[in-house]
Amino acid sequence: MNHSATLIWLAGHELRLGWRDWVSLMTAGRRTRIRTATVALIVFALVMHFIAYTMVFRYANAGVYPDKATLVVVSGTMLLSWSLLLSQAMESVTRAFYTRSDLDLILTSPFSARKVFAVRMVRIAASVTAIAMLLAAPFINVLALFGGIRWFAAYGAVAAMGAVAAAFAVVLTIALFRTIGAKRTRLIAQIVAAVIGAAFVIGLQICAIVSFGTLSRFAPLQSEWLIAHAPEASNALWLPARAVLGDGGALVLVAGISFALLCISILTFAGSFGEHAIAAAGVSNTVVRQARWQGFRRRSPQRVLRRKEWILLLRDPWLMSQTLMQVLYLLPPAIMLWRGFREGIGASVVLVPVLVMAAGQLAGGLAWLSISGEDAPDLVSTAPVTSRRIIAAKIEAVAGAIGLIFAPLILGLGLVAPAAALISAAGVLVATASATLIQLCFRVQARRSHFRRRQTSSRIATFAEAFSSISWAGTAALVAAGTWLAIFPAVIAIAILAGVRAISPRQ
Amino acid sequence: MNEPSRPIALAVRNLSKRFDRPAVDALDLTIYGGEFYSLLGPNGAGKTTTLRMVAGLLRPDSGSILVNGTIDALADPVSAKQVMAWVSDEPMIYEKLTPFEYLEFVAGLWGMDPASAEKRAQELFGWLGLAPHAHERCESFSKGMRQKVALAGALVHDPKLIILDEPLTGLDAGSARQVKNVLRERVRAGGTVIMTTHILEVAERMADRIGVIAGGRLIAEGTLDELRRQTGTTATTLEDTFLTLVAEQAA
Numbered sequence: 001m002n003h004s005a006t007l008i009w010l011a012g013h014e015l016r017l018g019w020r021d022w023v024s025l026m027t028a029g030r031r032t033r034i035r036t037a038t039v040a041l042i043v044f045a046l047v048m049h050f051i052a053y054t055m056v057f058r059y060a061n062a063g064v065y066p067d068k069a070t071l072v073v074v075s076g077t078m079l080l081s082w083s084l085l086l087s088q089a090m091e092s093v094t095r096a097f098y099t100r101s102d103l104d105l106i107l108t109s110p111f112s113a114r115k116v117f118a119v120r121m122v123r124i125a126a127s128v129t130a131i132a133m134l135l136a137a138p139f140i141n142v143l144a145l146f147g148g149i150r151w152f153a154a155y156g157a158v159a160a161m162g163a164v165a166a167a168f169a170v171v172l173t174i175a176l177f178r179t180i181g182a183k184r185t186r187l188i189a190q191i192v193a194a195v196i197g198a199a200f201v202i203g204l205q206i207c208a209i210v211s212f213g214t215l216s217r218f219a220p221l222q223s224e225w226l227i228a229h230a231p232e233a234s235n236a237l238w239l240p241a242r243a244v245l246g247d248g249g250a251l252v253l254v255a256g257i258s259f260a261l262l263c264i265s266i267l268t269f270a271g272s273f274g275e276h277a278i279a280a281a282g283v284s285n286t287v288v289r290q291a292r293w294q295g296f297r298r299r300s301p302q303r304v305l306r307r308k309e310w311i312l313l314l315r316d317p318w319l320m321s322q323t324l325m326q327v328l329y330l331l332p333p334a335i336m337l338w339r340g341f342r343e344g345i346g347a348s349v350v351l352v353p354v355l356v357m358a359a360g361q362l363a364g365g366l367a368w369l370s371i372s373g374e375d376a377p378d379l380v381s382t383a384p385v386t387s388r389r390i391i392a393a394k395i396e397a398v399a400g401a402i403g404l405i406f407a408p409l410i411l412g413l414g415l416v417a418p419a420a421a422l423i424s425a426a427g428v429l430v431a432t433a434s435a436t437l438i439q440l441c442f443r444v445q446a447r448r449s450h451f452r453r454r455q456t457s458s459r460i461a462t463f464a465e466a467f468s469s470i471s472w473a474g475t476a477a478l479v480a481a482g483t484w485l486a487i488f489p490a491v492i493a494i495a496i497l498a499g500v501r502a503i504s505p506r507q
Numbered sequence: 508m509n510e511p512s513r514p515i516a517l518a519v520r521n522l523s524k525r526f527d528r529p530a531v532d533a534l535d536l537t538i539y540g541g542e543f544y545s546l547l548g549p550n551g552a553g554k555t556t557t558l559r560m561v562a563g564l565l566r567p568d569s570g571s572i573l574v575n576g577t578i579d580a581l582a583d584p585v586s587a588k589q590v591m592a593w594v595s596d597e598p599m600i601y602e603k604l605t606p607f608e609y610l611e612f613v614a615g616l617w618g619m620d621p622a623s624a625e626k627r628a629q630e631l632f633g634w635l636g637l638a639p640h641a642h643e644r645c646e647s648f649s650k651g652m653r654q655k656v657a658l659a660g661a662l663v664h665d666p667k668l669i670i671l672d673e674p675l676t677g678l679d680a681g682s683a684r685q686v687k688n689v690l691r692e693r694v695r696a697g698g699t700v701i702m703t704t705h706i707l708e709v710a711e712r713m714a715d716r717i718g719v720i721a722g723g724r725l726i727a728e729g730t731l732d733e734l735r736r737q738t739g740t741t742a743t744t745l746e747d748t749f750l751t752l753v754a755e756q757a758a
Binding site: 287288289290291292295296297298299300301303304305308311312315316375376377378379380381382383384385386 | 562563564585586588589591592593595599600601602603604605607608610611612613614615616617618620621622624625628642643644646647657660
């Protein structure tokens with residue numbers, strides 16, 4: 001095989017692996033679910049098109065040469081989406097460094113490691129771009145349907161965003177490797193990826209709270225101050241926004257620069273990508289000694305189980321970061337609470353659904369770790385403790401962690417709005433219990449390190465967890481608003497739980 | 508060794524388990540107190556399934572399991588588990604805990620007195636060569652070290668019946684010797700050990716009695732001499748005897 005044939009063969013191989021990964025993700029590894037997954041995807045696509053219609057239909061006739069206000073909103077939205085793409089790309093690049101599945105084979109094969117990793121980087125860029133285009137497709141299609149085919153240019157702009165995100169992700173991750181070494185890069189890169197993904201959304205929300213007293217992230221983008229201080233509409237800064245709006249010239253320029261950036265990053269870093277992958281493969285755990293001040297202590301089986309769960313979580317920075325990253329989203333409501341306390345405004349009611357939603361989501365992750373992510377299942381199962389007590393201890397561990405995180409916020413809210421605090425406390429309790437019940441119904445035996453893949457094991461559990469949290473958040477918000485309509489989301493939440501119990505696999 | 512007057516540590520009667528095919532088929536097994544019993548068989552013979560049912564990790568389709576002569580393990584699993592310990596070939600421990608913390612966790616699960624549990628833990632660390640690493644997190648340990656931590660966890664609550672499924676897989680010679688010495692010590696102290704292994708030399712040297720299982724059924728049982736007589740050959744090693752027995756069963 002000549003060199004170009006080798007590269008094409010490798011690209012085909014990577015494409016096949018990527019496709020199988022995606023199918024596995026959609027079907028949770030069961031080929032028999034392909035038909036179900038296809039139907040679910042079609043339904044999902046239709047629902048997304050409907051949602052997109054309600055959101056962007058009115059913008060379909062925005063001009064190719066729009067005013068500054070439109071350019072600011074489009075650019076802000078693009079930046080927000082791009083930060084999420086960058087986060088996703090960094091996650092993929094880090095995974096490529098540390099996943100050893102075929103690394104030994106690649107590095108011992110007679111192919112040039114540089115070429116192999118160049119192809120792998122292209123695969124990362126392609127997968128990031130594909131995901132971005134899939135997510136953007138309903139919006140673009142709706143706009144094209146009602147505003148003309150010029151909107152299809154947005155696909156090109158999204159692809160360009162994916163390419164730039166992949167290029168930046170490679171540069172950032174390689175920079176981390178060079179500055180902090182292979183040992184620490186895995187954790188730091190994943191935290192940086194999560195922070196990048198959340199930072200822009202949270203930053204906009206904080207800005208909205210501080211300036212406008214609202215949680216809406218679009219408020220700052222529509223502010224008169226920002227529009228007044230933004231560059232003129234003819235400025236090159238707006239080229240990406242113009243490309244999205246269907247300006248062909250802008251699209252060619254933006255796409256050209258983006259793909260050039262990707263090519264430069266691949267050509268520059270493919271060699272070091274290989275070197276760093278080798279360094280990452282050679283990383284071994286350093287010996288960590290724990291200080292010990294006292295001997296064994298008398299504790300009940302339930303207490304030792306609870307304590308074990310908390311110690312394991314506290315000692316695993318990666319897991320801790322993955323779990324508590326959701327708490328980052330509590331930062332804007334916390335600032336809102338602080339402002340409400342200082343200024344005595346009644347905005348605290350807005351916090352109720354945010355707290356309930358966050359508690360439900362966090363409890364779902366913690367419950368999975370505690371109930372399914374048991375690294376020594378045989379030990380716990382052969383202990384002379386009834387399974388009812390074991391489960392009770394694990395649920396208590398989840399409740400304790402949720403209490404520790406949310407109690408200060410609810411207490412703070414209580415100082416400003418006691419009724420809202422009471423409703424929040426009840427909502428947090430119910431959302432936590434619901435998420436835990438869902439995890440109990442769909443419990444599987446897994447290693448804690450598989451935390452990030454937990455969503456693939458049961459799509460139903462993932463969606464049920466999300467919709468249950470949303471429903472309870474809605475219930476709490478409507479109760480806080482003093483309307484009897486709260487009964488409707490509560491009934492939906494209870495129906496979700498009943499459905500989950502009815503279809504849960506036999507444990 | 509097969510003395511009816513000796514206390515029975517484990518009595519399995521008519522035990523059956525079926526997955527897509529019968530894994531264990533009406534198995535009868537009697538193991539006496541203070542005995543080292545080795546369960547041998549080819550891959551897929553039903554050894555692990557049998558031991559997992561005894562340890563309470565798998566519910567049998569039918570049959571009975573009596574532990575310590577009186578405890579019905581299926582009717583009262585908590586009492587049965589109180590006197591049993593299980594070690595599998597894949598050491599399942601918590602990477603972020605130290606051996607000291609792991610054993611404290613196990614002692615808490617078994618409701619042990621903390622002072623005696625700690626004394627026992629220190630003894631086990633000494634015997635298994637874990638003392639210098641007792642306060643290091645297990646995440647940096649080799650497979651052999653992890654297996655020794657799992658074994659220490661199984662022994663810290665002083666079980667009367669120790670069930671081991673391929674405990675020596677992947678251990679180096681030094682670690683394997685330490686594990687074997689600890690198991691011998693347990694048997695000398697009156698404990699009962701049931702162990703599956705594919706290393707027939709280990710079974711030959713350590714076991715008081717050997718059971719050979721194939722197709723989910725016990726096809727031969729006894730001391731090495733008794734097994735040799737059963738084959739009717741002049742086979743000199745357990746390996747020859749085992750292979751003859753399995754070949755006869757397959758035929």
